Amino acid sequence: PDLENWKAAFPAYAEAVVKDRLTNSEAAWQGDTAFVLAALQAGKGSPLLARLAERIDFSHLAYGGMSFGGGIAVKSCDAEPRCRAAFSLDGVVYDPAMFDHTVRAPLLVLHTDWLEYPLYRGQLRDAAVHPMDFAFRRWQAEGEARDDYRLRVRNSAHMAMTDLVRLTRWPGRDKAYGTIAPGDMDGILTGFTLAFLDRFVRGMPSGFPEKQLAQWPLVAPHDSRRLPEHPPQSQ
Template sequence: MKAFTRFHERHPVVTAMAGAAALTWLFQRLRAQLFPVILPEPTGPYDVGRAAFDWVDPQREEPYARRGNRLRELSAWLWYPAEPERGAKPGSYLPAGWRLTSLFWRFQASRVRAHAIPGAPVARPRQRHPVLVFSPAGFPPLYYSSLFEELASHGYIVAAVSHTYEALPLSAFADGRLRLFRPASVGGALKASHASHDEDVHARAEVVRVKAEDLRSLINELERLDAGSGLLAGRMDLERLGAFGHSMGGNAAVELCARDERCRAAANLDGGVWSTVGQEGLPKPLLELFAEHPEYVQSCARSVDQKVFTSVEYCEANREFAVDGWQRLYARALPGYSVQILGAGHASFTDCGLLPLKRGSFAKQALGTIEGRRMWRVLSDYLRAFFDRHLQGAPAPLLDGVSPFYPEAVLAPPASLFPPSPGS
């Protein structure tokens, strides 16, 4: 005590700051215990397990490294049907280094409660489960946990790749290594562009190519895991494999499915189509799920005033490119489904509508008006209906017409969902 008193007399500012930090930590800990934010309870018959792994792709150089001659290193998270031991507890929503990302997205990660149990045994020995591979965009894969837990509880193994250098503000490997975000990994998509539209199409198509190759690498790694002796060995039915993704990750999922015969069906969650698949189409089952996107129905002058685009010319080119790409995909898919979720914003396809985001969070501005749990319900049910039908041959009447239980879902071709306003 005497030593502390002497230190305080010499360094009063330091001890005051330490005391304030201690009080802040104590307050946050108490709030996390007294006022937890619990993700929606999965509705399927299975409990959910979670695992992570890293690997190196020996065939590819790292496209975003500052120094050459480095191989592409990747990480993935898996959610799967599980039979946990009695008393097993769910893991942290954001484990290890990923917890640092909550500072950027402005929420207290320790308050959030997920349901997946790390390393739990896979459900039903000798049964194989269909597999879904997922590509995020900007958000860490763990920020889609509520959706993945729901799908896994209904019998799917979901493998979400972490595109190294893409997650904001950092990517974390399962072994604890961190990689800071690099702007080239998103092709300038985080702000209104001052480049030409053709330049942006080229840059973003290159990002999508890298992401699609990451998904291909993930499938290769899943094949090795399935043939091995670990947790998921012999448990993945890779003959029933689908791909989905959000934003440019949605484009990557469709691009992968067009180039890789192992993929049987793809879903695009609100992703623009920058790569060649938007011109050529996907002759496989395809689901496109959209937010509202007022920038594609209001006048371009208004969108420029709102700083969505930097010029009317860019707006017109982007709108035509986006809507035409979505429409071609829909028309050429075998079959194609197109659903707009009213009230959804671009970030509504993540967990962000369920998280205790603070004022000023970048994601909060992109959430739209739909309530978080309702968005989770609608999104989960349409995705599950699509993959149930096309990977498992199950009935999916939800895809066949408007349902009175889902008034937020508008089933229509993309060109009908996003008609330009008169005079625009």
Template sequence: MTALTYRPPTGSFPVGVRDGELVDTTYPVLRTEDAEGRRIMVRAWHPAAEDGGARRPYLVGEEAQLVQWCLGLAGAPSDWAGQLGAVETFSQPDTPVAPGTFPTVVFSHGATSWVSQNTPLMEHLASHGYVVWSVTHPGESSGVQFADGSTVRHDEAFQEAFLGIVGTPDYIGKFTGDVAHRHAATPGLLDDLGMGPWARRWVDDHRAVIDAIEQDSIDGEAGALVTSSDLGALGVVGMSFGGAAAASTAQVDERVRAAVNLDGGQFLSDLLGVDARVPLLHVSTDAAAALAAVGVPGATLLETNEFFYEEHTRAGLHEHVHRLRVAAATHMELTDFVLLPQDERSTVIPDGGTVESQRVIDLLNATVGAFLDQALRGEDRDFPASVLHEFPELSPVDLSPIRDWARGEQGVGGA
């Protein structure tokens, strides 16, 4: 079996990695186990002062079990954990932090996933001078391993709540029918009617980590990175459920300056028909193709969050909201599952296996990196034109049908 690999990050800094944890006693909790405080593990990638340290394997110790729990939920082969675990990353656990302060990113993985889910992206950002804090969500991550060796497995209630909405009339209606029908079905999946309670908790997990950085209350080796983290240049990034939480966090937390949602559908109404407060990038896959692959043909949606991030009569025109679709790649291939061989992905991931691993990694790194450089550093990266030119498989999402519908509803004209 050929060992999995990917190319080194392209920035000028070597990449360090450290773990830590905090206890949140500020925000409301859902789990009885969190009543005395929600214990949150974090992994942080950072610019390092020197190269030469040992590179961290992708999975260490019991982390393979955490990934196997995720694979079991996804119906994927358990040996994928072993293949991923053997990957030699470019992260060095025992290397000093580069001097100075750096733009800071708080990252959140997808539902029932794991803390190092998008390692190549984390390393890319760190190599280009970002401190990246990846957040775990006890009970909603596949599993969390703390420094003392204790683990927390995902709660079945979380998974059951998600499965409970799939197949409901509102769920199907959100993706099918004309614009008016899709819009009418959307509120039935939001807030307390769907995954909203957990979505709010994930927003609070983001905010708890930002609070802990601000208050210098992170324990463990990652605590040393607090003084390197510039909260004046703070972005939130997430994938899937974590991406939606990132967008909502940016809407409510004024410390956040930019947000990236990698293919996550919103489960809160805070951004429904409302302009995003800060620059926002939404990278989506082809939802209609994905639904067809799992037996839901005839999807008519333009993209998962077609009614979010902008006032409807101006949908797709907000200068700070960028919606880009990736052709061919599937939802799960925006994670490190894309490192697995194409032929294996094609047998497990519906409609998967048509994209080359490194190409997807390069696309995500370049797209997220350019957006954050422009939004947080003020650099002129000619975004998104630069990445659209470099990656023809990326294309802007046309929301003119949403505008036309909304203007017709309101009797409003305009181009």
């Protein structure tokens, strides 16, 4: 998916995808997310909601999600002025409005290892490019200075981004979870997301991302700003 070919194909993609059920689902999920936030802030309906409303600082919001929910989290944060940061765990997005578009808040994206376990059928196993590089950023803004962190977790497959990585022991699990040890996956997910939120939501020093990258060599930085001008080669 080189940049020039992508730009040429994007209008056809945008026209087709707006009719797809996945795009409609994005709108529904984002609406549900906004409804939950409004219900929490109102604090009505149950004693639990009232207690939560008292404890939540609604001026320091963050959104996070995995897979389809990862894209929804970033979209929801982008639409909510009070959102300070968003993280996406191997997330995807289909809404054309999110391509060639800069997210207004700091962003953390943890990708699974697409070199070993591609998320999409026919996805190129090229460390230099991921399909979601075209989302949540301007295509021509290579020198743009913003807090956009995209990382690849080596040896992990898509479902490793869930708690199920600790529970599943069936033969063939590597296709769904990869070969990463559950303890490593837990440490990476909690270490990077909490340090990211500490820095950008709580305003606390956390060493993000240098400290966590030094602690977890399985995590490789991915520079989504360097979109290739020519098609990458399959490995």
